Amino acid sequence: MEKEITRRNAIGKIATTIAVAAVAPSAFTQTHRNQKNSISSALTDPTTKYPAPPFKRQSQPFPGLASKMVPVPDHGEKTYVGSGRLTGRKALITGGDSGMGRAAAIAYAREGADVAINYLPEEESDAIEVIELIKSAGRKAIAIPGDLREESFCNKLISQAVQQLGGLDILVNNAGHQKTHESILDISTEEFERTMKTNIYAPFWLTKAALPHLKPGSCIIGLSSVQAYDPSPNLYDYAQTKAATTSYVKSLAKQLGPKGIRVNGIAPGPVWTALEVSGGQTQENIEKFGADTPLGRPGQPAELASIFVQLAANDASFATGQIYGSSGGMGQP
Numbered sequence: 519m520e521k522e523i524t525r526r527n528a529i530g531k532i533a534t535t536i537a538v539a540a541v542a543p544s545a546f547t548q549t550h551r552n553q554k555n556s557i558s559s560a561l562t563d564p565t566t567k568y569p570a571p572p573f574k575r576q577s578q579p580f581p582g583l584a585s586k587m588v589p590v591p592d593h594g595e596k597t598y599v600g601s602g603r604l605t606g607r608k609a610l611i612t613g614g615d616s617g618m619g620r621a622a623a624i625a626y627a628r629e630g631a632d633v634a635i636n637y638l639p640e641e642e643s644d645a646i647e648v649i650e651l652i653k654s655a656g657r658k659a660i661a662i663p664g665d666l667r668e669e670s671f672c673n674k675l676i677s678q679a680v681q682q683l684g685g686l687d688i689l690v691n692n693a694g695h696q697k698t699h700e701s702i703l704d705i706s707t708e709e710f711e712r713t714m715k716t717n718i719y720a721p722f723w724l725t726k727a728a729l730p731h732l733k734p735g736s737c738i739i740g741l742s743s744v745q746a747y748d749p750s751p752n753l754y755d756y757a758q759t760k761a762a763t764t765s766y767v768k769s770l771a772k773q774l775g776p777k778g779i780r781v782n783g784i785a786p787g788p789v790w791t792a793l794e795v796s797g798g799q800t801q802e803n804i805e806k807f808g809a810d811t812p813l814g815r816p817g818q819p820a821e822l823a824s825i826f827v828q829l830a831a832n833d834a835s836f837a838t839g840q841i842y843g844s845s846g847g848m849g850q851p
Contacts, residue, residue, distance in 0.1 A: 568592065569790075570815035571808060575801045580697075582796030583644050584616035591790045593621040594820035595651060600628030603831045607631040608683040610676070612666060612724070613693030615645040617791035618741065618784070621819035622690055622826040623648050627655040629827055634660035634679040636693065644792075658683065666693055666720035667712065676727035687736040688830050689728045691721035691763075694741060696756045696798040710755050717759035721766070734778025739829050740767045742785040742841055747850035752800070760785075764841055764851075771839030780838040782829045787845025788816040812847030 613619035614635025652659035695716035749757030767783040808816025
C-alpha cells in the first residue's frame with residue numbers, strides 16, 4: 519500500500535509538473551503583456567511627451583527621409599503594442615515608408631495584419647526599415663515602390679498587393695504631396711498637377727482598382743488634414759486636395775455602405791514628418807512647427823497609429839463617412 523501511494527503521489531507530481539510547464543509560456547506571455555500595458559497606461563503629460571519647438575532649421579531634397587530628421591520622428595517602433603485586433607487582415611498602405619503611413623504599417627502588423635507598403639524609389643532606405651519591423655512582428659511584409667501619379671502603376675500596385683498578400687481588405691490612401699508657396703503666382707502648372715495627381719487622382723485610381731477585391735467588412739481610409747477646414751495661405755493647392763479628400767470620404771461612404779464597405783478619413787494637424795522638411799514648410803515654420811497648438815508641440819506619427827487601427831477594426835463597424843481629427847487641440851474637425 520505504501521509503495522502504491524508513493525507511486526501515485528509521484529505520478530501526480532509529474533502530471534502537475536507537466537501541466538505547469540504547458541501553462542507557463544502562456545502565463546509568461548500574458549504577464550509580459552500586462553507589464554507592457556501597465557507601462558503604457560500610466561498617466562503621461564501630453565505637453566512634454568514629445569519634443570517641442572524650437573526645432574533646428576533643416577531641409578532635405580524631396581521626398582525626404584525620416585531617418586535624417588532632427589529629431590527623428592516616433593512611428594511607434596519601440597512603443598506600439600498590439601492585441602490582435604486585425605488578425606488575418608490584409609492591408610495596403612501608400613506612403614508606408616515614413617510618417618503616418620509608417621506608423622499605420624507598424625501598428626497593423628503588430629495587430630496581426632499582413633501589410634504591403636508603397637513608396638517612391640528615393641525612399642527605399644526608410645522603406646527597408648519598415649519591412650523589417652513588419653517581419654519582426656511575424657507578419658508578411660510586401661514592398662512595392664513606384665510613382666502613384668501614373669494610373670497604370672496604381673493598377674499594377676493593387677494587383678501585386680492582392681497577389682502577394684493573398685487578398686486585400688484594408689486600403690489606406692495615405693501618400694501625399696505638399697509644397698509651400700508664398701503666392702499662387704509661384705505655383706507652376708507642373709507643380710500644381712503633381713499635387714493633384716498624388717493627392718486626388720491616385721486615391722481615385724487605387725480605389726477603383728481595389729473595389730473588385732474588397733469584400734463586406736473591408737475598409738478604405740483616406741488622409742485629410744486640418745488644411746481642409748482651416749487652410750494656410752501658403753498651401754493653396756495642398757489644402758484644396760484635402761478638402762476634396764474629406765468630400766470623397768463622405769460621398770464614397772454613402773455609395774459603398776450598402777455593400778458593407780466602410781470609408782473613413784483622418785485629419786491630422788501639424789505632425790512631425792519628412793513631408794514638412796522636404797519643402798512642405800518654410801524654414802521659419804520648421805523652427806516653430808506646432809508651437810501654436812494648445813499642446814505647444816507638433817504631433818508624432820505614433821500618436822495617430824491607434825486611429826488607423828480603430829478605423830480598420832471590426833468593432834468600428836458603425837463608423838463610416840467619418841473624419842477623425844488629431845490636431846493637438848486646434849479644433850476642427
